[in-house]
Amino acid sequence: MNELRIAVLVGSTRAARRGPAVASWVAEAARRHPDLAGARVDIVDVADAELPLLDEPVPAIAGDYRNPHTVRWAETVRSYDAFVVVTPVHNASYPASLKNAIDYLYAEWNGAVVGLVGYGAHGGTRAIDHLRTVFAEVKAITLAQEVSLEIFGDFDFSDADPTDRTAIGRVAPRPQQVEALHALLGAVAAWARPRAAVAA
Numbered sequence: 001m002n003e004l005r006i007a008v009l010v011g012s013t014r015a016a017r018r019g020p021a022v023a024s025w026v027a028e029a030a031r032r033h034p035d036l037a038g039a040r041v042d043i044v045d046v047a048d049a050e051l052p053l054l055d056e057p058v059p060a061i062a063g064d065y066r067n068p069h070t071v072r073w074a075e076t077v078r079s080y081d082a083f084v085v086v087t088p089v090h091n092a093s094y095p096a097s098l099k100n101a102i103d104y105l106y107a108e109w110n111g112a113v114v115g116l117v118g119y120g121a122h123g124g125t126r127a128i129d130h131l132r133t134v135f136a137e138v139k140a141i142t143l144a145q146e147v148s149l150e151i152f153g154d155f156d157f158s159d160a161d162p163t164d165r166t167a168i169g170r171v172a173p174r175p176q177q178v179e180a181l182h183a184l185l186g187a188v189a190a191w192a193r194p195r196a197a198v199a200a
């Protein structure tokens, strides 16, 4: 039996972003989740993929990737069975960096199980809702369970300088958020299969 490979995907790329802190919270919970015992859990940062704005000459559905950054990104995505996508809300949706990273590929997303964790000043649902539509188009399977963190309800700024506009805060989720993440990770465990085993 192959081990399940799970990527916690950081979708935002700006300086002083909160994405890595949220991703660490998710990854630690995944590594402790009893249903995911034996799974490999990695944090994959879209920023590290160094993808320019989509520059492939052929649409991804053809699978004719020409650029080394695309080939590398395809290999990365193909190496995971499931994704927990960590997305902020940027202007009532998810960030352009995440759309760009999704649009680069097609077959590599097919059949991938995707859990969605959003965060924003007013929670993450607007980003999550838009991502469901996009992931459906690349035939990924989004889970109903989701987590929506509020910046002023689920982060602790007590150690931050109040004049520092770049303060990230510390992820301090309310109990219902911990429960929501536990349920989401349980759904990942229930639905995800090593893709090598189910490839058509």
Ligand SMILES: Cc1cc2nc3c(=O)[nH]c(=O)nc-3n(C[C@H](O)[C@H](O)[C@H](O)COP(=O)(O)O)c2cc1C
Pocket: 012, 013, 014, 016, 017, 018, 019, 088, 089, 090, 091, 092, 093, 119, 120, 121, 122, 123, 151
């Ligand atoms: C360009 C931009 C637009 C934003 N728009 C919204 C918004 O529409 N709704 C919301 O609740 N929060 C919004 N926020 C607040 C962000 O969700 C919050 O700052 C979050 O930490 C941004 O994610 P990041 O730190 O990973 O970039 C916005 C932030 C940025 C940078």
